[in-house]
Each structure stands twice: as structure tokens, then as C-alpha cells.
Amino acid sequence: MxxxxxxxxxxxxxxxxxxxxxxxxxxxxxxxxxxxxxxxxxxxxxxxxxxxxxxxxxxxxxxxxxxxxxxxxxxxxxxxxxxxxxxxxxxxxxxxxxxxxxxxxxxxxxxxxxxxxxxxxxxxxxxxxxxxxxxxxVPLYQYIGGKYASLLPVPMLNIINGGLHAGNKLDFQEFMIVPAGFSSFSEALKASVEIYGELRKILKERYGPQAINVGDEGGFAPPLEKTRDALDLLIASIKSAGYVPGDQVAIALDVASSRLYNPDKKTYTVEGAELNADSLIEYYSRLISDYPIVSIEDPFHEEDYETFARFTNEFGNRVLVVGDDLFVTNPDRLKKGISMRAANAILVKVNQVGTVSETLTVVELASSSGLRTIISHRSGETEDTFISDFAVGVRAGLIKTGAPARGERTAKYNRLLEIEEEVEKPQYPGFKVFPRKP
CATH class of the missing domain: 3.30.390.10 (Enolase-like, N-terminal domain)
Known part of the structure; x- marks a missing residue:
């Protein structure tokens, strides 16, 4: 950088x-x-x-x-x-x-x-x-990353919304598709748009027109309660669009589990059941085995470094264990997480820490310690495309910026399409940014 x-x-x-x-x-x-x-x-x-x-x-x-x-x-x-x-x-x-x-x-x-x-x-x-x-x-990504900045990020697209991003009863906050099995960003985005369109059709047929209302990040907010129902819909949409789940398109979750946690009981309420940390780990284990999941964000509450570390030790060779509320783009919290091996990836949001310089410090610290960085939007966004250039400039390899819908989200994807055309030899890392291909 x-x-x-x-x-x-x-x-x-x-x-x-x-x-x-x-x-x-x-x-x-x-x-x-x-x-x-x-x-x-x-x-x-x-x-x-x-x-x-x-x-x-x-x-x-x-x-x-x-x-x-x-x-x-x-x-x-x-x-x-x-x-x-x-x-x-x-x-x-x-x-x-x-x-x-x-x-x-x-x-x-x-x-x-x-x-x-x-x-x-x-x-x-x-x-x-x-x-x-x-x-x-010079373009912003080049100013940040130098003349040869050319690594386009793999997008993680939140196309089913739950939690605080929607008005339904899904406990988990984001259900994302990850088009990693393609040779270019534009091909990956094309597949994502087609899958999103198929999901819209399926939801309308099964649940009626109200099911295709969208949440804050452009994803649909269907009247679902079960995590597996949402995951099954993603698989069905991937297949309906003509793509292969796991081979071309994987799945990522943002649990945002702090809001599911009861500090008095030290349990998580998931689909009406109270689960302790061990039970929740087993719950995730079954999901990872049954679906092509490559990333789980905030699987435990934001102060539970110990359980994060246990989970990363057991599943970090299969999925990205992402700290968002755990780290909040804060160098001190990240240092603690690194020392405890609490996660193998960090979600980076410039407004969490508050300046570009502090954000760069966090990215450099994470990268030098072997953690993947995912550059992220917020649910309340603007038409600013800063994070698109930033993701390319710091060679993050991953970006979260919502569904391929709503102008404040598509602006970021459109900027990445421009960058892909501008750079001499655009690179698309695909599954290389994940611990393994599911």
C-alpha cells in the first residue's frame, strides 16, 4: 500500500x-x-x-x-x-x-x-x-495501492436479509452468495445477478408478492423463520440460474450473534431454542457439513474471544471465521484476537474506527498476521464508491456490499466493473481467498 x-x-x-x-x-x-x-x-x-x-x-x-x-x-x-x-x-x-x-x-x-x-x-x-x-x-485505487493494483475482490452478496436488516423472523442477519468459481469479477457479478433474479421468482411463487420486498442491503426479506429454509432457497436459486452450488457459487453467513446472546444465562436463542456455546458450535458444524458454506461472520458474541478461538481452531481450515463486532476495525481488539487466534478473517469498515489511516493500519496488521480482510459497506449507505477502490487498493480479495440492487449498492459493483476494465491485467482470486473450496 x-x-x-x-x-x-x-x-x-x-x-x-x-x-x-x-x-x-x-x-x-x-x-x-x-x-x-x-x-x-x-x-x-x-x-x-x-x-x-x-x-x-x-x-x-x-x-x-x-x-x-x-x-x-x-x-x-x-x-x-x-x-x-x-x-x-x-x-x-x-x-x-x-x-x-x-x-x-x-x-x-x-x-x-x-x-x-x-x-x-x-x-x-x-x-x-x-x-x-x-x-x-490517478484513480483512487491506484493512489492507495500503487501502479499495479489489480486484484478485484470476490463479492459476498447478501440476498436474503434477516435480523436487524429485515422485518422477518430469521435469526441470522445475512445469507450471502459467494460467486468464487469464476475467472473474472464481471462473470462472477453476472452469475450473482442471475441468481438474485431466480430467487425473486421463487420467492414470489412460494410466498406471494410481499416476499420480494427488500431489506436495508437490497436482499429479500421473505417470511421465513428457519435458517435451513433460507439456505435451501439459496441452493435452489443457484441451481435454477444454471450454476453449481459449491463449485461455482458458495454461501456465507453473518450471524450477528451478539443480538442473540443472553448474558445472564450465557446462552443464544436460535429458532426458539436456548443454546450454550457448545450447542451452537455443533449447530454450525451441521450447517457447514450440509451446505457449501465458506464464511461465518460473528458466530459468537462480541466479547467471547475464547469460543471464537475454539471454533477457529476446529473449523478455520474449512471456513473463514470472521470478526466484525468482535474487532470493529479496532487495532487493539484485533491484536488481542491475533494473540488468541480468535478468527482467521476480519471485516473492515472505515467508519467503525473513523479514519482512513487507522483503517489502513488494521488492514496491514491483519494481512501481516495471516488474516483475510473483507472490505465492507454498512446497512445505511450512500452512493459513495470509496470501498470499491479501497478494496482493490489494499488487495483485500473480498468485499461485502449487499445485493445487486438499490443504487447505493450497485454503485459499488459498477465501480468495480469500471476498475476491471481500467487495469491492464485484472486478477480475480476466486476460491484462493478461502481456506478451501467446499
Whole structure:
């Protein structure tokens, strides 16, 4: 990764203007947009995404409270950018990403960015790196990863929604298809779109028109209660689209198990049954044996490093055991997870930690320790395509950005299609990014 190494002198890279405003995210809630301009006429626009299923250790999203926008307004966060951050950043070299991000952290002065707001800081940080790339007149992925950045990520597409992302009774939050058995990103995306279309047909036939309403991330939210019913629907849709489950298209799960956990009883409620950690491991074991599952995200609650480690030790050679709420893109929590071998993959969300520099630190730490990195959207998204370029720039090999539907999701996929055409020799890693082919 080259982004922190752009140090040659040039006045054209100096920041001359920073301006924030509120805009709408994909849930119709206000969020922060920041525009940064440089002396060399470079322009970068950054947006703050927003999660529904959030870890307790994430950077704080500053909201106004009160009556406006049902308390979800961001005028204070916007004002913090315009009144506090902008004067401090104007005149700084936009290429000095680390210095700029640390400056904002210093100004905030809290552990979780609660004073200025994680949403204010992350939108500004993204805008700065985009402005630097724009001034240099190179694509963002190339600015981040260098001239030869060419690894397209395998997409993990959430096409059946449950948990906090839907209004049904599915306990698990995301049921994803993973088109890893193809030679290019565009072929993989084509297959995904066709499978998504077949799923729509099957759901409408079986459950009626209401079953094809979509959740926050573009996936369908059918009236299901059983995990296996959702998995069977994925298998049926893959086959109906003419593809081979396991050989061409695998499956991934996001359990988001913290919300299923009862800390008093130390049990998880899954489909009406109370399961202890051992029973839940056995439950996952049966699913892994019966379906072509290559990844399970947050299989246990966010403080249970020990059970994560047990599960990874037993199943890490078969699936990616992904920490999202476990790590929240936080370097300290990741270091603990690495020392305990709690997971073999991390979900990376720039707004969880709050700056591009901190996110790069986490990616580098994970990669150097043998963990896979999955670059991820949030359920409350915008049309910003930053994570598409970021995934290519850091050679992540994996991306989560929802179903192939809704503009805030398709914008990311469309950007990856553009990148695939732009790079001289695009690479698509397929099943190489997983412990094994199911």
C-alpha cells in the first residue's frame, strides 16, 4: 500500500477548502458529506455510512437528538467540520493522510471520537484521500495501492436479509452468495445477478408478492423463520440460474450473534431454542457439513474471544471465521484476537474506527498476521464508491456490499466493473481467498 508514502513537495496538494453538509443515506436518514478542495483543483467528496447492527466499541456517530429527523439529525457533526476541523486542515498537504487523520483525532480528544463525531471525521478523512488522488490525477485505487493494483475482490452478496436488516423472523442477519468459481469479477457479478433474479421468482411463487420486498442491503426479506429454509432457497436459486452450488457459487453467513446472546444465562436463542456455546458450535458444524458454506461472520458474541478461538481452531481450515463486532476495525481488539487466534478473517469498515489511516493500519496488521480482510459497506449507505477502490487498493480479495440492487449498492459493483476494465491485467482470486473450496 502506497498511500502513506506520497511525500514529494507540491503546493498544488495543499488543502484550500473543506466544507460539510448534511445529505441523506439509503435509509432516508441524514448523514455527513464533506467536500475537500486542493490548490491544484483536486476535489474529494466523502460520506459517512451508518450501521444498524453496530458493535459497542465503534467510533461514535454524533446525532443531534431532539425532534428534527426523529433525533437523527447531524447538524452538530456538520458544524464541527465547518467550524473546527476545516480551519485546522486548510493549508495542510492532502497527501499527508496520516498527519491529517491524527490531527483530527487530536482535536477530538476522546477515545471514540465522541466530541467531533466519528461520522464527521470519517467523511472528512475519505474526502481528503480522494482530493489527493484527484490532484495527482490517478484513480483512487491506484493512489492507495500503487501502479499495479489489480486484484478485484470476490463479492459476498447478501440476498436474503434477516435480523436487524429485515422485518422477518430469521435469526441470522445475512445469507450471502459467494460467486468464487469464476475467472473474472464481471462473470462472477453476472452469475450473482442471475441468481438474485431466480430467487425473486421463487420467492414470489412460494410466498406471494410481499416476499420480494427488500431489506436495508437490497436482499429479500421473505417470511421465513428457519435458517435451513433460507439456505435451501439459496441452493435452489443457484441451481435454477444454471450454476453449481459449491463449485461455482458458495454461501456465507453473518450471524450477528451478539443480538442473540443472553448474558445472564450465557446462552443464544436460535429458532426458539436456548443454546450454550457448545450447542451452537455443533449447530454450525451441521450447517457447514450440509451446505457449501465458506464464511461465518460473528458466530459468537462480541466479547467471547475464547469460543471464537475454539471454533477457529476446529473449523478455520474449512471456513473463514470472521470478526466484525468482535474487532470493529479496532487495532487493539484485533491484536488481542491475533494473540488468541480468535478468527482467521476480519471485516473492515472505515467508519467503525473513523479514519482512513487507522483503517489502513488494521488492514496491514491483519494481512501481516495471516488474516483475510473483507472490505465492507454498512446497512445505511450512500452512493459513495470509496470501498470499491479501497478494496482493490489494499488487495483485500473480498468485499461485502449487499445485493445487486438499490443504487447505493450497485454503485459499488459498477465501480468495480469500471476498475476491471481500467487495469491492464485484472486478477480475480476466486476460491484462493478461502481456506478451501467446499
Amino acid at each position: 502506497h498511500v502513506l508514502q506520497h511525500t514529494e513537495y507540491g503546493e498544488s496538494f495543499l488543502i484550500k477548502n473543506v466544507r460539510a453538509r448534511w445529505v441523506l443515506d439509503s435509509r432516508g436518514n441524514p448523514t455527513v458529506q464533506v467536500k475537500v478542495m486542493t490548490e491544484g483543483l483536486g476535489v474529494g467528496v466523502g460520506y459517512a455510512p451508518s450501521g444498524a447492527s453496530t458493535g459497542t466499541h465503534e467510533a461514535l456517530e454524533l446525532r443531534d437528538g431532539g425532534r428534527d429527523f426523529q433525533g437523527k439529525g447531524v447538524r452538530n457533526a456538520v458544524d464541527n467540520v465547518n467550524r473546527i476541523l476545516a480551519p485546522a486542515l486548510i493549508g495542510m498537504d492532502s497527501r499527508r493522510q496520516y498527519e491529517i487523520d491524527m490531527k483530527m483525532i487530536e482535536i477530538d480528544g476522546t477515545k471514540n471520537k465522541a466530541r467531533i463525531g466519528g461520522n464527521a471525521i470519517v467523511a472528512t478523512s475519505i474526502a481528503v484521500i480522494k482530493a489527493a488522488a484527484s490532484t495527482m490525477e
